[in-house]
Amino acid sequence: xxxxxxxxxxxxxxxxxxxxxxxxxxxxxxxxxxxxxxxxxxxxxxxxxxxxxxxxxxxxxxxxxxxxxxxxxxxxxxxxxxxxxxxxxxxxxxxxxxxxxxxxxxxxxxxxxxxxxxxxxxxxxxxxxxxxxxxxxxxxxxxxxxxxxxxxxxxxxxxxxxxxxxxxxxxxxxxxxxxxxxxxxxxxxxxxxxxxxxxxxxxxxxxxxxxxxxxxxxxxxxxxxxxxxxxxxxxxxxxxxxxxxxxxxxxxxxxxxxxxxxxxxxxxxxxxxxxxxxxxxxxxxxxxxxxxxxxxxxxxxxxxxxxxxxxxxxxxxxxxxxxxxxxxxxxxxxxxxxxxxxxxxxxxxxxxxxxxxx
Amino acid sequence: xxxxxxxxxxxxxxxxxxxxxxxxxxxxxxxxxxxxxxxxxxxxxxxxxxxxxxxxxxxxxxxxxxxxxxxxxxxxxxxxxxxxxxxxxxxxxxxxxxxxxxxxxxxxxxxxxxxxxxxxxxxxxxxxxxxxxxxxxxxxxxxxxxxxxxxxxxxxxxxxxxxxxxxxxxxxxxxxxxxxxxxxxxxxxxxxxxxxxxxxxxxxxxxxxxxxxxxxxxxxxxxxxxxxxxxxxxxxxxxxxxxxxxxxxxxxxxxxxxxxxxxxxxxxxxxxxxxxxxxxxxxxxxxxxxxxxxxxxxxxxxxxxxxxxxxxxxxxxxxxxxxxxxxxxxxxxxxxxxxxxxxxxxxxxxxxxxxxxxxxxxxxxxxxxxxxxxxxxxxxxxxxxxxxxxx
Numbered sequence: 035x036x037x038x039x040x041x042x043x044x045x046x047x048x049x050x051x052x053x054x055x056x057x058x059x060x061x062x063x064x065x066x067x068x069x070x071x072x073x074x075x076x077x078x079x080x081x082x083x084x085x086x087x088x089x090x091x092x093x094x095x096x097x098x099x100x101x102x103x104x105x106x107x108x109x110x111x112x113x114x115x116x117x118x119x120x121x122x123x124x125x126x127x128x129x130x131x132x133x134x135x136x137x138x139x140x141x142x143x144x145x146x147x148x149x150x151x152x153x154x155x156x157x158x159x160x161x162x163x164x165x166x167x168x169x170x171x172x173x174x175x176x177x178x179x180x181x182x183x184x185x186x187x188x189x190x191x192x193x194x195x196x197x198x199x200x201x202x203x204x205x206x207x208x209x210x211x212x213x214x215x216x217x218x219x220x221x222x223x224x225x226x227x228x229x230x231x232x233x234x235x236x237x238x239x240x241x242x243x244x245x246x247x248x249x250x251x252x253x254x255x256x257x258x259x260x261x262x263x264x265x266x267x268x269x270x271x272x273x274x275x276x277x278x279x280x281x282x283x284x285x286x287x288x289x290x291x292x293x294x295x296x297x298x299x300x301x302x303x304x305x306x307x308x309x310x311x312x313x314x315x316x317x318x319x320x321x322x323x324x325x326x327x328x329x330x331x332x333x334x335x336x337x338x339x340x341x342x343x344x345x346x347x348x349x350x351x352x353x354x355x356x357x358x359x360x361x362x363x364x365x366x367x368x369x370x371x372x373x374x375x376x377x378x379x380x381x382x383x384x385x386x387x388x389x390x391x392x
Numbered sequence: 393x394x395x396x397x398x399x400x401x402x403x404x405x406x407x408x409x410x411x412x413x414x415x416x417x418x419x420x421x422x423x424x425x426x427x428x429x430x431x432x433x434x435x436x437x438x439x440x441x442x443x444x445x446x447x448x449x450x451x452x453x454x455x456x457x458x459x460x461x462x463x464x465x466x467x468x469x470x471x472x473x474x475x476x477x478x479x480x481x482x483x484x485x486x487x488x489x490x491x492x493x494x495x496x497x498x499x500x501x502x503x504x505x506x507x508x509x510x511x512x513x514x515x516x517x518x519x520x521x522x523x524x525x526x527x528x529x530x531x532x533x534x535x536x537x538x539x540x541x542x543x544x545x546x547x548x549x550x551x552x553x554x555x556x557x558x559x560x561x562x563x564x565x566x567x568x569x570x571x572x573x574x575x576x577x578x579x580x581x582x583x584x585x586x587x588x589x590x591x592x593x594x595x596x597x598x599x600x601x602x603x604x605x606x607x608x609x610x611x612x613x614x615x616x617x618x619x620x621x622x623x624x625x626x627x628x629x630x631x632x633x634x635x636x637x638x639x640x641x642x643x644x645x646x647x648x649x650x651x652x653x654x655x656x657x658x659x660x661x662x663x664x665x666x667x668x669x670x671x672x673x674x675x676x677x678x679x680x681x682x683x684x685x686x687x688x689x690x691x692x693x694x695x696x697x698x699x700x701x702x703x704x705x706x707x708x709x710x711x712x713x714x715x716x717x718x719x720x721x722x723x724x725x726x727x728x729x730x731x732x733x734x735x736x737x738x739x740x741x742x743x744x745x746x747x748x749x750x751x752x753x754x755x756x757x758x759x760x761x762x763x764x765x766x767x768x769x770x771x772x773x774x775x776x777x778x779x780x781x782x783x
Contacts (some may be wrong), residue, residue: 126638132519133541138577142497145580146504150435158581159643159771162489163520163541168772171640177652179636180774181549182541184488184521192538196553203393203560224515265562266536268484273525274516382525384537 037202038247041258043116044348045108045212047089048238049081050335052107054115055258059352062360067335070234077222078235079337094173099160101134101216101237102169108239108341109170109210116243117255118208125178125206126171127197129189129213129340132221133163139220166214178206186274187305187312188378189213190343191386194242195264198388201244208249212241213340228274229381232308236337240344242351259351262373263292263389269319271383276311280318284387285375292389294373299389301359301369302329303346305378307338316379328359328369346376350390393559397783398628399620400472400613401723402464402569406442406606406710409449409463411471414610414720415727418735419756423709425592425604430494431576438588441574442606442711454517454526455492457609460716461523461571462530464609468567469531472613473625476532483535483563484528485554487546487570488520489715490578497576520715523571535563541715542636543770544677546570547610548718552634552776554614564619569611569719578714579605585644593680593712595705595737596689596751598744603679606711610719612726617783627783629729632763633664639773646684650691652775657695657765660777666763668696671779673734673764675725678705679712688767689747696749702759704752708738718768722778725766729780732760 044055051061073080081104087095089107098106105128118124137160144152159165164182171180179200183193190213197211216237225233250257265287271277289296302324306313317325330353332345353359357371376388403410406424407417417424425442433439450459465484474482496518499510516522521539528537536557542549547570554568572578582588582605589602620627637659639652646653661668674696677688692703706724713720728734733756740753763781 139500141577141581142500143504145576146501150580150583153580153584155581155584155586158577158584161577161581162543162771164543164770164772164774165643167638168643168774171638171773172642175640177638177640177655180542180638180772181553181636184519184539184541186519186521196538199556199560199562203556205556221515223509224512227509227512228516266538268528268534268537270532270534271529273522273529382521382529 039198039201039244039261040247040250041242041351042245042250042255043112043243045111045115046240046345047104047108048236048336048341049079054111058348059356062349062352063358063366066364070334077219078217080217081237098169099134099137101214102166104216104239105166105170105214106173108241109174112210112241112243113174118243120175123178123207124176125200125209126167126176126180127193127209127211128167129183129193129343130163130166130215131186131189131340132215134160134165135218135221137161185380185384186382187307187380188384188386189340191376191378191388192266194344194347195266195386195388197244198261198264201246209244210241211244212344214239215339229311230309232310234308234337236339238339238341240341242344242348259354260391261388262391263288266386269383269385274381276315276381277383282319282385284385288387288389294389296323298373299375300327300372301353301374302327303350303376304329304331306331307333312381319379328361328367330360331362334362347388347390350374350376354390354392394561395617396555396558396614396631397617397620398612398631398726399615399625400468402467402471403610403723404444404460404464405608405720406444408445410467418706418709418724419733421736421738421754421756423592423738425711430574431579436583438583438590441604443574444607455495457490457492457571457573458517458523458526460573460609461527465527465531465567465611468611468613478565479532480534481563482533483554483557483566484524484533485538485540485550485566485568486524487540487550487715487718488523489541489543489546490572490575491520491522492517493575493577494573542774543772544714545718545768545770545774545776546715548722548768548776548778549636551612551719551722551778552636555631555634558614558616564616566614567611568614570715571609572607572714572716574607587681592739593708594739595678595680595708596685596744596747597740598742600680600682600685602681604711606713608713608716608720610716610723629726629780630783632666632781633660633779635659635663635777637775641773644771646687646769650687652773653688653691653769654694656775656777660779664779666779670763671696671701671765672761673728674701674703675721675766676703676705677767677769678707686746693748698748701749702734702752703749704735704737706735718776722766725764726780729761729764729782733758
C-alpha cells in the first residue's frame with residue numbers, strides 16, 4: 035500500500051436515515067425500533083417516494099429511474115460532505131446486487147403487452163446494471179473510472195475495497211464508493227425461496243468519499259476515518275450456497291496491511307442478514323476470537339441492500355472516533371476507541387474484510 | 393508495480409468453441425453473422441446476429457451464458473497450465489451484462505401467461521454475478537472474485553481491473569474476461585434504438601447502417617511476469633497498460649468529441665510508458681453505428697495522427713458480443729501481437745472520408761505488431777483501453 039486512504043465524506047439515503055456525517059452519530063445513537071417497519075403492501079423497508087422527491091428535483095427525476103435517483107442523491111450528499119468541487123477528478127465505484135430490475139421488467143412488459151411497438155428505447159439503457167453509475171457520473175461529473183460491482187450481499191463492501199485500492203495506488207485521486215439497491219417484490223420472494231427467508235430487505239444508497247490523507251489535509255477538510263486495510267478472497271461454496279470452509283486469508287491480509295493485530299480488533303460491523311444458514315457460517319469464519327466481540331449490522335431498521343456496505347464503513351469510522359457501537363440489540367455500547375472490522379461474507383463464498391480506524 | 397503478462401487464452405465465439413477456431417475465423421476474414429435461431433425475430437426489422445454454433449459441454453441446468461463462460465475460462469486455465477494449487481490464490485474478474493437473462497426471459501414470459509412463479513433456480517443464475525460464481529466454484533479459484541458491469545466494455549474493464557490486482561501485488565495470477573449469451577431484451581432493445589443493420593455490420597464503411605449483435609465468451613490468464621517466468625510458461629504478450637474513463641455525458645450516446653475515448657487511450661498509453669508512434673494496430677470498438685465509428689475514428693486520429701496506425705473491427709465477423717466483446721477483442725489483439733497478423737474488417741467495401749486510416753478491409757495483414765491497442769466503449773459513457781506488447 036503506497037498511500038494512506040481516508041474518508042472525508044458520507045452520503046446516505048434510506049428509509050431510516052438520510053444525511054451526511056454530521057448527523058450520522060445522532061442516528062446511530064437514537065433508539066432503534068424493536069422490529070422492522072413495512073409500509074402497507076411493501077416487501078421490505080421502503081423509502082417513501084415523497085422523501086426521495088425532496089432529494090432529486092422533478093425535472094431531473096423524469097430523466098432517471100428510481101434506483102438511479104437513490105444513487106445520485108446519496109452521491110451528492112457525500113460530495114457536499116467532503117466539500118468536493120465539481121471540477122475535481124473523480125472516480126466512482128458502485129456496488130449493487132439487483133441493479134434496476136424494475137426497469138428491466140417494465141421493458142419486458144411493454145413487449146409482452148403490445149409487441150415490438152411496446153418497447154421503450156428510453157427504458158432499455160436501464161436494463162444494463164451500470165445505469166446507476168451512468169446517471170451518477172453525469173450528475174456529479176465523475177469522469178475518471180466508473181465501475182459497477184455486482185455481487186450477492188457484499189457488493190457495497192467490495193466497492194469500498196476496490197476504491198480504496200485505486201486511491202492507495204494512485205489510480206484515482208478521489209473516489210466515491212458505495213452501493214445502491216431498490217426493493218422489488220419478485221426479488222424478495224425468490225431470495226426467500228432460495229434460502230434467505232429470514233432476511234429483511236430494504237433499499238437505499240450510501241457512499242463514502244475516499245482520498246489520500248495528504249490531499250485531505252491540503253484541502254483542510256475533516257478526516258472522518260481511515261481505511262487502513264482491505265482484502266477479499268473466496269471461501270468454497272456452491273453458487274449461492276453456504277459453504278463449510280472457514281479458512282480465508284481476507285481477514286488476516288486486511289489486518290496485516292493495516293498493521294493491526296487481531297486482538298486489537300475490539301468491535302465488528304458484520305454482514306449478518308437474517309439468513310440463518312449464512313449467518314451461522316459468518317460466525318464460524320470469524321472464529322472464536324472475533325465472534326464474541328461487540329458487533330452491529332445496522333440491518334434491522336434499514337434492511338438488506340447494497341448501500342449497507344458503505345453505511346457500515348461510515349458507521350465504523352464514527353465508532354472508531356466515538357467509542358460507541360449501535361448494537362443490534364438496540365443498545366449503544368461503549369467500545370475501546372481504535373480499529374474495528376467491517377466484515378462481509380456472501381452466499382457463494384465471496385468474503386471481504388475492511389479495517390477502519392479513526 | 394509488477395509487470396503483467398498473458399499466459400492463457402480461452403474462447404467460445406460464433407466460430408465455435410476454442411481459441412483455434414476463433415483465430416482461424418478472424419485470420420480468414422470469415423463473417424459469422426447469420427439468421428438468428430435462438431430468439432424469435434418475428435415483427436422486428438433485423439433478423440440476423442452471430443450465435444455460437446452447437447454449444448456443447450457443461451450442464452444444461454446452467455444458463456447458456458454460464459456455460460459459455462465456463463467453457464472459455466476452463467480453456468484459458470488449461471492453456472496456461474494452472475494447477476489446482478496455483479488456482480487457490482488466483483483472482484477471477486468477470487465482465488457481465490445479461491447474466492442468465494435468456495432463461496429468465498422464458499421464465500418471465502411463462503409467468504406472465506400462467507401467473508405461477510416456477511422454480512426459483514432460474515433466479516439464482518439471472519444476475520450478472522452468476523458467471524463468476526459458476527466459474528470460480530468449478531475451477532477452484534480462491535482469490536478475489538468480482539463481477540463487473542460496464543455495459544459493452546465489461547469484458548475489457550474486467551481485464552483492466554484484474555491487471556490492477558496483479559500490479560498491486562494482491563495475487564500473482566488472475567483470470568479475467570467476459571461472457572454474454574444472446575437475449576431477447578438485448579435484441580429488442582437495440583431494435584428499439586434502431587441501431588441494428590439488417591445486413592451484417594460494416595464497421596467504418598461509408599455506408600454502414602448499424603451493428604449486428606452476437607454472443608460468446610473469452611477469458612485471459614493474467615500473471616505476474618516473474619511468476620510466469622518461474623513457471624516456465626509461454627507468454628502471449630504483455631499487458632503493458634490500461635485505463636478506464638467515463639464520459640459523464642449521456643446514458644447511451646458517446647461524447648460528441650470523443651472526450652472519454654481519447655482520455656482512455658492517452659491514459660492507457662501513459663501508464664504503459666508507450667508513445668503513440670509505437671502502436672502498430674488498434675482493435676477498434678467499431679460497432680458500425682454511424683455515430684460510434686465517426687467519433688471513435690476522430691479520437692483515434694487525435695491520439696495517433698492521420699493514417700498511421702492500422703485499425704480494424706473484428707465485430708464485422710463476430711458481431712457485438714456485449715459483455716464478451718472487450719475480452720474477445722483483447723484476445724484478437726493479443727493474437728495479432730503473437731502472430732504478427734492483423735485481423736481484417738470484413739464487409740468493408742467503401743472507405744469513409746471521415747475515417748483517416750487503413751481499416752484492413754476484408755483480408756488479414758502480415759505485419760510486425762510490437763504494440764497494439766484494444767478499445768472498448770459502452771452505454772453510460774464507459775471507455776476502456778488496453779495496451780498489449782510483445783513480451
